[in-house]
Amino acid sequence: MSVSRDHSLVQIAFYAALIAVLGLLPPFAIPFLGGVPITAQSLGVMLAGVMLGPVRSALAVCLFLFLVALGAPLLAGGRGGLAVFAGPSVGFLIGFPVGAFVAGLIMQRSRKLAVLPAAAVAAAVGGIGVVYLFGVPGLALMAGLSLDKALIGSAVYIPGDLIKVAIAAVVAETVSRGFPRALVSRG
Amino acid sequence: MLSLYIPGSSFLHRMPAGIKLILLAFLSAVLMPVTEPLVLAGALGLALGLYALLGKEGIRQVQLVRPLLPILVILLLLHAVTGFVMEGVSVVLRLLTMVLLANLVTLTTRMDDMMAAVAPMFRPLALVGISPRRPALAVTLVLRFVPVLLAVYGALSEAWRARTGRPASWRLIAPLALQALKLSDHVAEALIARGGADGLGRPAAARPPRRLS
Numbered sequence: 001m002s003v004s005r006d007h008s009l010v011q012i013a014f015y016a017a018l019i020a021v022l023g024l025l026p027p028f029a030i031p032f033l034g035g036v037p038i039t040a041q042s043l044g045v046m047l048a049g050v051m052l053g054p055v056r057s058a059l060a061v062c063l064f065l066f067l068v069a070l071g072a073p074l075l076a077g078g079r080g081g082l083a084v085f086a087g088p089s090v091g092f093l094i095g096f097p098v099g100a101f102v103a104g105l106i107m108q109r110s111r112k113l114a115v116l117p118a119a120a121v122a123a124a125v126g127g128i129g130v131v132y133l134f135g136v137p138g139l140a141l142m143a144g145l146s147l148d149k150a151l152i153g154s155a156v157y158i159p160g161d162l163i164k165v166a167i168a169a170v171v172a173e174t175v176s177r178g179f180p181r182a183l184v185s186r187g
Numbered sequence: 188m189l190s191l192y193i194p195g196s197s198f199l200h201r202m203p204a205g206i207k208l209i210l211l212a213f214l215s216a217v218l219m220p221v222t223e224p225l226v227l228a229g230a231l232g233l234a235l236g237l238y239a240l241l242g243k244e245g246i247r248q249v250q251l252v253r254p255l256l257p258i259l260v261i262l263l264l265l266h267a268v269t270g271f272v273m274e275g276v277s278v279v280l281r282l283l284t285m286v287l288l289a290n291l292v293t294l295t296t297r298m299d300d301m302m303a304a305v306a307p308m309f310r311p312l313a314l315v316g317i318s319p320r321r322p323a324l325a326v327t328l329v330l331r332f333v334p335v336l337l338a339v340y341g342a343l344s345e346a347w348r349a350r351t352g353r354p355a356s357w358r359l360i361a362p363l364a365l366q367a368l369k370l371s372d373h374v375a376e377a378l379i380a381r382g383g384a385d386g387l388g389r390p391a392a393a394r395p396p397r398r399l400s
Binding site: 005006007009010011012013014015016017018020021022024025040043047051063064066067070071072073074077079080081082083085086087088089142143144145149153167170171174175178179182 | 191215275277302322325330336355361368379
């Protein structure tokens with residue numbers, strides 16, 4: 001087993017922990033939106049994708065979800081256990097690793113672009129587009145709703161998600177300047 | 188401890204984790220197509236009865252559905268608007284039952300036992316040259332890193348408050364991500380110095396010679 005595989009393992013574990021910690025932090029009061037509090041968990045998913053690239057970020061998110069399923073209360077609001085996978089938002093959870101994968105892929109394939117815009121596009125497409133692509137049908141199925149109603153029900157969260165996209169892009173830009181090696185997705 | 192498990196000795200605690208998981212999967216599959224509100228109400232009653240068997244602590248745990256309530260109310264309203272109130276009632280009852288049953292498994296199973304129950308799922312990894320023990324190591328690492336990162340965040344937000352006099356801000360996420368990556372470098376070095384993920388816990392003599400890259 002190669003040394004770099006051990007390195008990846010630790011990186012994956014650290015990002016899984018980061019996603020957990022971002023969900024456990026008290027919600028940040030965002031100055032826009034009249035200070036509506038948003039939790040940062042899906043921000044962690046976007047960040048993992050943007051920073052770690054497709055495979056490692058998807059594995060990090062899967063590892064995080066695996067811990068939640070094992071019974072660790074790591075989802076935003078201290079939720080966890082198998083119950084969250086029986087609830088109406090299970091589709092969003094399934095969309096998380098796929099979203100991280102897509103975000104990482106976009107980041108990897110857009111090396112010509114500056115980090116800030118590339119990360120914004122990656123986080124928006126992966127962290128919102130793909131996640132909702134799984135989440136909305138999941139909600140429709142679990143809640144017995146039609147797709148358009150499920151979409152309307154989910155749309156309340158899109159403004160908060162857009163703010164997270166902006167934060168993910170700024171964080172990626174900061175990291176690429178402060179510790180370029182850490183932007184594994186482009187390494 | 189970072190777990191939702193509540194200690195106890197009920198029959199659910201004594202049941203092997205694997206059986207509980209299979210039962211849960213079976214019950215969820217059975218409940219999914221049911222639309223009869225009375226049947227679902229009965230199922231919900233049975234689920235609540237199981238909580239009651241766990242004693243006072245068990246009954247207290249039913250409050251875990253509280254964060255779900257606003258969503259359930261919205262779902263009910265969405266159904267009511269289109270004139271399918273009874274359908275909405277079934278959906279809410281089914282979701283409540285499934286969530287409560289799933290949580291029951293979590294409450295009565297130690298994380299170690301749960302990990303051991305699902306460990307065989309990772310055996311196929313060996314076919315592609317990955318040790319099936321890696322997922323378990325990864326889980327252990329995450330459980331260790333979460334408090335470490337919380338402490339890092341605590342230090343960052345304290346420094347931020349001292350400098351600005353304002354409460355923590357999203358601006359701390361960039362340094363948090365940076366520190367996480369630097370820490371992960373150190374941990375990886377330490378892990379590699381001890382023989383890597385596959386060398387842990389194996390007698391030194393049995394370890395294959397390692398090529399340093």
